[in-house]
Amino acid sequence: MIIPTENPNGAEISRRDILKSGAALATITLAPGVTLMAFGGKAKAAGDDGLKPNARWGLLIDAAKCPEDCSACVSACSTEQGWENNGLSTDPQWIRKVTLREKETGRTNSLPVMCQHCEAPPCVDVCPTGASFKREDGIVLVNRHTCIGCRYCMMACPFKARSFVAEPVTGQRTSTPRGKGTVEGCNLCVHKIDRGDGTTACVEACTATGNNAMMFGDLNDPESEIAKAVSTYASVELRADLGLNLGVRYQNI
Amino acid sequence: MNKLLTSLLVMAALLVSPSYAQGLFPDIPKALGEPHPEGNEFWRINHPALLAHDRDLTVLEGIRDIDASLKSCVACHAVTGPEAAPLPVTYDSPEFSCRVCHDYVAVKIDCFTCHASTPEEADYADVLPSYGGTAESLRAYLERISQ
Numbered sequence: 001m002i003i004p005t006e007n008p009n010g011a012e013i014s015r016r017d018i019l020k021s022g023a024a025l026a027t028i029t030l031a032p033g034v035t036l037m038a039f040g041g042k043a044k045a046a047g048d049d050g051l052k053p054n055a056r057w058g059l060l061i062d063a064a065k066c067p068e069d070c071s072a073c074v075s076a077c078s079t080e081q082g083w084e085n086n087g088l089s090t091d092p093q094w095i096r097k098v099t100l101r102e103k104e105t106g107r108t109n110s111l112p113v114m115c116q117h118c119e120a121p122p123c124v125d126v127c128p129t130g131a132s133f134k135r136e137d138g139i140v141l142v143n144r145h146t147c148i149g150c151r152y153c154m155m156a157c158p159f160k161a162r163s164f165v166a167e168p169v170t171g172q173r174t175s176t177p178r179g180k181g182t183v184e185g186c187n188l189c190v191h192k193i194d195r196g197d198g199t200t201a202c203v204e205a206c207t208a209t210g211n212n213a214m215m216f217g218d219l220n221d222p223e224s225e226i227a228k229a230v231s232t233y234a235s236v237e238l239r240a241d242l243g244l245n246l247g248v249r250y251q252n253i
Numbered sequence: 254m255n256k257l258l259t260s261l262l263v264m265a266a267l268l269v270s271p272s273y274a275q276g277l278f279p280d281i282p283k284a285l286g287e288p289h290p291e292g293n294e295f296w297r298i299n300h301p302a303l304l305a306h307d308r309d310l311t312v313l314e315g316i317r318d319i320d321a322s323l324k325s326c327v328a329c330h331a332v333t334g335p336e337a338a339p340l341p342v343t344y345d346s347p348e349f350s351c352r353v354c355h356d357y358v359a360v361k362i363d364c365f366t367c368h369a370s371t372p373e374e375a376d377y378a379d380v381l382p383s384y385g386g387t388a389e390s391l392r393a394y395l396e397r398i399s400q
Contacts, residue, residue: 135313144367145308171369172369174324178367179367
């Protein structure tokens, strides 16, 4: 509901600006449904809310520091996003612990796998409604308003990072709406990022255990801890052969 | 002829009298926070468009500091259950704010198949300036409102 009018700066005034002008906005109701509005408030400057442009949010996971019996990241995700596992094949797959075993040597590795937030996401390519999309800051999300639950993205994802909500859901977190008939996956705690927390629930939990196996940050910011780490130490992406340029990178696997 | 005219006049008077009209329309529960500056009529008519517009801003552009967020609607328009139970009712209850009107006009909304229909404690803080931030003060506030 954009009301297209010109302001002195030449920028378009959207309904959002009208609401933003808050107390300085005068409204006169002439009759039910007929409202006069006067503007005079200082609209909030653009860019101080919303996603950080040019960012590339990512994770760096050190498998050597990730004990096989620890699943703190998984339970933290469950609490933060309001999902739970019931041991069914239809369980949510936001994040899960995976154990890798090298056939020749028998060396095992445990690591969390979630949506890898590809730069070229196959789930976005196949989505028929545009519900699966990549935000400007590199986070791959499902817009549940437009998701029709066709599950093409689940088939396209090389990491099985998407799952379908097959049963009615109650008791959702207010920050994470989720319900029957839509596909979901790790959203990189997008509500926390937008809030400016600068971390995700899984990383917080991992740090709290003292394992420090996970790191979150902006890969595009050369000053960030994660950008320095990936430029200094060897790290790999899963299924690098697919050339998807993942936002989640692993060490020691 | 006079009789007919009189009965017609009485019927017309009944129709326009406030007590009769009150029975015709749903009894909309009072919200907890400050009233909308744009007026109730504006919101009653425009809320679907406002919500649809802002949901795209939030989902696609990450703009969360918006005034028409469903989260704030739910927190401010929370209805406490019968017997002044401290917990707000969910969408399953016919007393739920949205349902009072939507049931009346026979429009089924699907917002709450995904969105939480009850606020979390932190959500109250955004819309209720007098809310101190603890469960106790919230309960006291809701009790005061229900009286």
